[in-house]
Amino acid sequence: MLTVARAVRSTILAMVKTVARALAYLVSSIVAGAVGAAWTLASGLLVTLLMVTQLGGPAFLGAAWVTRRLAALERRRAGWVLGQPIDPPYTPVSGTLRERVAGTAAQPATWRDLAWLVTLFPLGLTFGVAGVVVAAVDLGAILAPIWAWAVPNPHAPWPMKPLMTTTPGRIGLTFIGLALLPVAVWLVRTLARWQATLARVLLAPGLHVRLVQETARLASTRARVVDAQAAELRRIERDLHDGAQARIVAAGMTLALAARRARTSATADPDLADRIELARRQLDDAQAELRRLVRGIHPPILTDRGLHAALAALAADSPLSVELRGDPDARYPAAVESAAYFVVAEGLANAAKHADADTCTVELARDRNVLRITITDDGNGGADPQGSGLDGLRRRVEALDGVLTVTSPPGGPTVLHTELPCES
Template identity: 75%
Template structure:
C-alpha cells in the first residue's frame, strides 16, 4: 500500500507544480515588467531608491513562493540565498541589495518562468487530462457520440467494448504519463534551482561568517581550557609541592636540632607521589601520551578500561587518523563516558569508530536514562572542539534513553 501511495503523492505534487506554473508565470512576468518600468522611470528622482528597495522586497517574496513551490517536487524548499543588506544611508542599502547576485537572479527567474511555466503547465495538463479521459471513457464517452469520427476513434468512442478498450489503453499508458509529468516537473525545478538557489557568492559569504564564528568559539574554548589547567595546577599539584617544601623544611630543622625527621620525610615522599599523580592526570587531560604513541583506538581502549562502565569498543585497531582529529575524538568519547556515568546513570556504552571516504565518524551510545540537554555547557564545549575541525556534533537523548553522541570529522582518505 505504501509503495502505491508514494508515487501517487509525488505525481500529484508534480502535476500541481506544473499547473500552478501557468498563473505563477503570468504573475511573475507582469510584476517584472511593472517593476522594471517603475524603477527605470523613477531612477532619476529621489523616489528611485525607495522604489527599488520596495520592488526588490516584493520580488524576493515572489521568489520565496517559487522556492516553496519547487519544494513540492524536491521534497523541501530551495534555500534562500540572501545576505543581510546593511547600511546607514539609503544609498548604501540600495547598493547592498543591488550588489547581490540573488536580486537579479530572482528577477531573471520571474521572467523566464512565464514561457517555462506555460509550456510545462499546458503539457502537464494535457497529458493528465488525456490519460484520465481515456481511463474514464466508459463514464463519459456515451454522452458525446460522434458517428462521423474517423477510424479508429469511431469504434472506440461509439461502442461499449471500444470505450472499455480506451480504459485499457489509458491504464497501459499510465506509467508513461506519470513518468512524463514527473520528468517535466523535475526539469522545471532544476531550472528554478539553478537561478533561485544560493550561488557561489552567497555560499562564500556564509562560509566566511561561519568560519569567523567558529574561530571565535575556538578561541573562547582555548581560553577556558587554559583557565582550567591553571586552576588545576594551582589547586592540585602546586599546593601539594608547596606543602612538601614546608614539610621538608620542618624535617631539616628537626635534623639540625637532633630530632627524629623520618615521619616528616615519609610524609613529604607521599606528598610528592600525589603531586606526580596529579600532574600525570593533568597531562592525560591535555593530551594522553598513548594517543600519540599508539593511536585513537588504543587510547580509547585504555579510557574504556579505566571507566567504571562496561564499554564495548568497535573499530579498526590499526587505523591512524590526523592528530587533531584523534585528539578531538578522544575528548568527545571521554566526555561522553563521563556524562553517561555521572548524569545518565548508565551501566554500559558502545563506542564505534568508522571511516568513510570523506570523514571519520565517532558514535557513542549509552543505556542510561536519557534527557541530556544538547545545549548544555559540557556538550557545547565538545561541539566547539569538533566545529574547530569543520566537523559536526549531534546529540539524540530522548527521555528514557538511549543517548547517542554522534561526531563526524571531515578527513579525506
C-alpha cells in the first residue's frame, strides 16, 4: 500500500511539474514575443540604414550576435516543454570582416532565428493569453468557495447567479472545476507543445548544419583511420627491421662461420662448404628482398629524418639525375609524408621506366596548410592519367583530401602535381 501511495504521489508531482513548466512557457512567451518583435524591428532598421556605410558589416554581425543570444534563450525555454533544450544550429565562421558577414548571412539559421522572433509575438500572445485564461478560469472555479463570496452580484444571469451567490453553488463550482481539470491541463500542455514544436522546426539544426556536422565527423574519423594505418605500417616496418631482418642477419653469420669451418676441416664433405655458401647467398638475397619490402611499406628514414631526407635517399638510388628542391627541415603529418614519399617514388619509377627520361626535378613547397609536390621530367610524355599506376596514386592522395593532376603531352615534359592538406 505504501508503495502504491508513493507511486501515485510521484505521478501527481510529475504532472504538476509538467503543467507548471508548460504554463510558465506560455506566460513567458508573451514577454519574449514582445521583446523579440521589438528587437527585430529595431535591428532591421539599424542594419538597413548602416548597410550603405562602413559600419554596415559590424552592425550586421552585432545584430546577428544579439539575435542568436535571444534565439538561444528561446531554445532553452522550449526545453521546458520538450524535455531538453534545442541544439544550436550554427556553423563557425572566420576570416576577414567581409568573409564573416558573408558566412553569417549564408547560414539559414541566421534567418530562421529572425523568422521565429517575428512569429513568436502573435503566437506567444495568442497561446499565452489562451493558456492563462484556461488555467485561471479552472483554478478560479476550484477555489470558488474561498473568493466568490467577496464578489456578490445579484444581477448576474442564470446560472452564474446561483453558482456565485450561494454556498451550494460555490461548492458546485469546485466540483465542476475539478471535473474540467484534466481538460484544462490537456489544453495548456497542448498549446505549449504546439508552440515548442514550431520553435524546434525553426530553431533546431537544419539539413545544412547536419550535413556540415556529418562531414566534419566523417573527416575526423577518416583522419583517425589514416593515422592508425600509418602507425600500423610503421609498426610492421619496425617489427620486420628489428625482428625478422635481425634474425636473418644472425643466420647468415652462422652459415658463414659454418662454411669457414667446413673448408678448414679435414673430415668434412667436400660439397658441404659449397652448399653452406649457397644457403648463405640465398639468405643474403632474402635479406635484400626484405629490405626492399621494408622500404616499400614505410622507409625508416621517413620516420627518423623526415620527408626531404627520405626523398634525397630515394633520388640517390634513382637511375635518373634528380634535383630535389624544398626545405630540408620541414616536417609534416606522418600520413602526409608517407603519401608524398610514395607519390615521388612512383613518379620517379614511371619516368625512368616508361618515359625514357634523363633528368627529373622534384619540388616541395608548403602554402599555408597545403603541401604542393611537383615532379617534372624531360621524358617523351604521353602518360595516361587514367592508367592503373597513376589511378592508384590518385586514390591514395584523395584519401587525404588531396588532389593529383597529370600533364603529359606527347613529346613531354610530364608534370605530376600533387596537393596534400597537412593541417596538424
